[in-house]
Amino acid sequence: MQKGVAVLGSTGSIGTTALRVIARHKDRFRVVALTAHSNGELLRQQVREFGPEYVGLVNCEEEQADGWRRGAECLVEAATRSGVDIVLNAIVGAAGLDATIAALAAGKRVALANKETLVVGGELVTRAAAEGRGEIVPVDSEHSAILQCIAGRDRSEIRRVILTASGGPFRGWSEERLASATVADALQHPTWTMGRKITIDSATLANKALEVIEAHFLFGLPYDSIEVVVHPQSVVHSLVEFVDGSVVAQMSVPSMELPVLYALTHPERVSDSGVPPFDPVALSPMTFEPVAYENFPALKLGIDAGRRGGAAPAVFNAANEQAVALFLAGSIQFADIASSIGSALNKLGGLASGSMQDLLDADMKARRHVLESFEC
């Protein structure tokens, strides 16, 4: 029987990839709901093609509305709608948190691309999943790889996981050269074409810090068992070492279609994933190198925030989101992103985190702290 899917953030890089995947698997999936933030034009085309019952545009002019729902409430409405079995959360940033929690509390599967959800509210999110019998299946390629590697194994058999990182566009750059990196430089990712925010996160390696925290909550692993290695070709998507020393890796030609499809069909595998055939010779050499932590301070700041727990990961995320927005607007330098995250964590990392309201306060204070430190 066909499964009903809500695609939140359908106009973005992952959202459009997801719709391509669904279009190829119409026998298995039908689009029940679509939401976007402001791109009404693309959303309208998608509505014509997929005919969803529910359409939400957060930032919608009255004359555009056309029976669509407006405002941020549309995300939770779409995520909890009856007839929706799977919520593909492809929203960027902390804005995706409420919809994830609501979907899990309503017992849905959340195919989660929106990693910020787990960074900001990891404990609340995992509790909502347990209480509501919802299920989180990662879309992020590294976490999809880990899920595939550990399939059927007990957690006690895992010694550590090793997340691969492409190293981003600035791999090998010196500190002096990084000081003059431009927005255009930072947007040139070597192996992936993605939305602007995650592309900058990949240049600072803040993305890998978000992924370490994501792995901690998804797989219930202690931070000491999560490592990062640079693998510039992005063919090995991550590795899992078991207690007997055996290491299992998941590989493919870099393509987000595969992890998106797997998040929809897990634990089943289906053909026609859209991924080009795997040719180990053509994909060689596959190399690995250590992370240059000293040149990419956002990575360690984020991992330390994860270890500290409480509101620190939410502060890390919000400061990063705000600093990336300022960098993309040309208001601050590349190195200012990490330094403003560090400053926000020093000041606000110990804030309370017991409730959703605590997390929202921490998020707001961190954004304000970054804006004020640049007098914006």
Ligand code: NDP
């Ligand atoms: P994009 O910027 O390309 O797309 C973001 C989507 O979210 C768009 O549909 C956008 O709508 C919508 N959106 C933006 N802000 C809001 C908001 N405040 N409320 C509701 N909807 C909003 O991002 P990506 O697709 O690159 O990334 C999405 C998520 O997936 C991120 O968390 C990212 O880290 C993660 N991810 C992405 C990968 C990739 O390959 N791109 C790989 C792994 C993870 P509109 O277009 O109308 O602005």
Ligand code: MG
């Ligand atoms: Mg990733």
